[in-house]
Amino acid sequence: MKKILIIGAGTAGTMMAVHLSRKLNHKEWAITILDKDENHYYQPGYLFIPFGIYTKKDVIRKGAKYIPAGVEYLLAEVEQIIAEQNKIKLKDGREIAYDLLIIATGNNIHPEETQGMVENGWRKDIFDIYTADGADALSKIIPDFRGGKVAIHVAEMPIKCPVAPLEIAFLTDWYFTKKRIRKDVQIDFVTPLAGAFSKPATAKVMGHLLQERGINMVVDFGTERVEQGKLVSYDKRTVEYDLLITTPTNMGDELMARSGLGDDLNYVPTDKHTLQAKAKDNIFALGDATNLPSSKAGSVVHFQSEILMGNILNYIQGKELKESFDGHSNCFIESGYGKAFLIDFNYELDPVEGTYPLPFFGPFSLLRETRLNHIGKLSMKFVYWNILLKGIPIPGISAKMGRAGKIIFEA
Amino acid sequence: MATKEIAGKTVSLTEEGYLTDPSQWTREVAQAIAAEEGISMTDAHWKVIDFLKKDFAETGVLASMRRINKTGGIPTKDLYELFPEGPLKKAARIAGLSKPTSCV
Numbered sequence: 001m002k003k004i005l006i007i008g009a010g011t012a013g014t015m016m017a018v019h020l021s022r023k024l025n026h027k028e029w030a031i032t033i034l035d036k037d038e039n040h041y042y043q044p045g046y047l048f049i050p051f052g053i054y055t056k057k058d059v060i061r062k063g064a065k066y067i068p069a070g071v072e073y074l075l076a077e078v079e080q081i082i083a084e085q086n087k088i089k090l091k092d093g094r095e096i097a098y099d100l101l102i103i104a105t106g107n108n109i110h111p112e113e114t115q116g117m118v119e120n121g122w123r124k125d126i127f128d129i130y131t132a133d134g135a136d137a138l139s140k141i142i143p144d145f146r147g148g149k150v151a152i153h154v155a156e157m158p159i160k161c162p163v164a165p166l167e168i169a170f171l172t173d174w175y176f177t178k179k180r181i182r183k184d185v186q187i188d189f190v191t192p193l194a195g196a197f198s199k200p201a202t203a204k205v206m207g208h209l210l211q212e213r214g215i216n217m218v219v220d221f222g223t224e225r226v227e228q229g230k231l232v233s234y235d236k237r238t239v240e241y242d243l244l245i246t247t248p249t250n251m252g253d254e255l256m257a258r259s260g261l262g263d264d265l266n267y268v269p270t271d272k273h274t275l276q277a278k279a280k281d282n283i284f285a286l287g288d289a290t291n292l293p294s295s296k297a298g299s300v301v302h303f304q305s306e307i308l309m310g311n312i313l314n315y316i317q318g319k320e321l322k323e324s325f326d327g328h329s330n331c332f333i334e335s336g337y338g339k340a341f342l343i344d345f346n347y348e349l350d351p352v353e354g355t356y357p358l359p360f361f362g363p364f365s366l367l368r369e370t371r372l373n374h375i376g377k378l379s380m381k382f383v384y385w386n387i388l389l390k391g392i393p394i395p396g397i398s399a400k401m402g403r404a405g406k407i408i409f410e411a
Numbered sequence: 412m413a414t415k416e417i418a419g420k421t422v423s424l425t426e427e428g429y430l431t432d433p434s435q436w437t438r439e440v441a442q443a444i445a446a447e448e449g450i451s452m453t454d455a456h457w458k459v460i461d462f463l464k465k466d467f468a469e470t471g472v473l474a475s476m477r478r479i480n481k482t483g484g485i486p487t488k489d490l491y492e493l494f495p496e497g498p499l500k501k502a503a504r505i506a507g508l509s510k511p512t513s514c515v
């Protein structure tokens with residue numbers, strides 16, 4: 001009996017467990033999945049917690065519930081991957097040998113990477129929306145905010161769900177407008193990027209919308225440190241705040257540093273098309289844990305999981321890894337006032353206008369603000385728990401990006 | 412893409428002035444590009460450029476400011492002083508590498 005081991009039972013690990021349990025011969029292969037956290041989080045839902053639309057309960061489920069029958073689930077933290085010996089060591093000292101390893105350990109925020117961020121008001125006047133606890137803590141103080149300066153901040157790229165800070169800005173504007181105190185609230189959007197987003201077509205649309213909403217953009221801001229109530233950049237600019245909603249530096253799990261398998265941010269160097277880890281041919285990686293230049297997003301994980309399943313079958317049959325990931329990503333961008341955008345792009349193409357998933361029929365509009373896109377965004381919670389995690393295919397949505405029905409500008 | 416005479420050498424450039432063919436890079440070309448950016452090269456500047464080129468040769472990707480700091484031993488603060496306003500963009504251009512793409 002051979003063994004496939006998956007580290008991480010989040011979006012990526014769970015999807016792989018589902019695919020593998022369907023496609024592999026259970027007489028030949030034993031599948032084990034491990035996670036250090038018994039909970040599985042619907043992370044896109046964090047965004048809605050501070051504004052009272054969701055609570056923590058909406059976004060947390062027991063992880064084991066989503067692991068298919070026939071797959072062993074272990075609640076344990078992996079201490080080290082010993083790649084040369086094809087085994088892992090758990091924190092409690094146990095060792096597990098594998099024939100094939102899938103790394104799906106995601107990433108996490110590291111406020112301590114920015115000087116002063118933890119010491120000068122973390123969870124007092126500095127909050128994040130990148131953890132359930134951060135979003136929950138913010139939801140407790142934001143109703144009492146009576147006016148002043150709110151800074152929406154990104155410390156360092158890359159971050160997961162790179163549109164989330166924009167969504168936070170739009171929802172903050174909407175929230176204070178609804179509370180009729182918008183005129184007393186200044187909102188600054190502070191980013192290390194040269195514009196609102198890294199892809200030019202989206203940056204332009206989002207830049208206009210920020211302006212329309214009276215949100216001030218502060219670009220090329222390389223954050224050196226956080227002082228009491230103040231962000232300071234390397235080129236000595238400052239942004240003052242009463243409330244800082246930050247996206248701290250994102251990093252892969254420290255397991256990679258302990259195992260000598262990570263880059264400077266603990267991401268696993270991975271082939272961007274085949275999803276095989278550069279370190280060894282029986283190690284594969286997907287999701288937020290990799291160093292791929294694709295977005296770190298759940299939709300991307302979904303597309304990658306289909307490609308990876310194909311390549312794992314190729315690998316165990318001794319064939320060439322011919323399934324190739326194209327960087328396909330799509331993402332709803334919640335823009336407040338009951339509306340949202342949708343963008344769809346890959347390694348080569350900038351987000352485009354058009355309809356999705358069906359050419360010309362939609363129902364969703366690309367790179368345009370509509371109510372239906374917002375309904376799409378809210379229905380993702382149901383779709384995530386009940387369809388995506390269970391590996392039920394959605395008609396019209398495929399791993400490779402389609403071009404029909406889109407107005408394409410070559411990036 | 413356009414070609415241009417820089418430091419007595421004909422080089423191909425992107426619209427934004429980045430070399431398209433790394434083999435056309437020389438230290439003189441680098442110096443001339445730096446001058447266009449209003450930078451006169453000192454040993455401290457060269458240390459950054461040499462690290463970027465060496466690291467690119469090894470990894471195939473442009474180092475991030477974090478990597479220049481952690482692996483190259485050059486503090487980010489110094490980078491901003493050496494190459495004001497967009498250090499990585501300027502240093503990459505002077506090193507004859509392609510424009511940094513911030514990840515999406």
Ligand SMILES: Cc1cc2nc3c(=O)[nH]c(=O)nc-3n(C[C@H](O)[C@H](O)[C@H](O)COP(=O)(O)OP(=O)(O)OC[C@H]3O[C@@H](n4cnc5c(N)ncnc54)[C@H](O)[C@@H]3O)c2cc1C
Pocket residue numbers: 007008009010011012013034035036037039040042043044045046047076077078079104105106107129130131160161164253255286287288289296297298299300301330331332
């Ligand atoms: C605020 C926010 C908004 C978002 N919005 C969207 C959106 O609108 N659309 C979208 O597509 N995506 C969105 N995302 C991104 C999406 O949630 C992630 O990209 C996706 O969940 C990544 O899946 P993953 O499996 O790679 O990582 P995760 O789901 O984070 O799973 C990693 C798992 O590995 C486990 N693990 C890590 N290290 C170890 C170890 N050493 N031992 C054992 N277990 C370990 C962790 O406990 C975790 O359960 C958003 C994310 C955030 C934070």
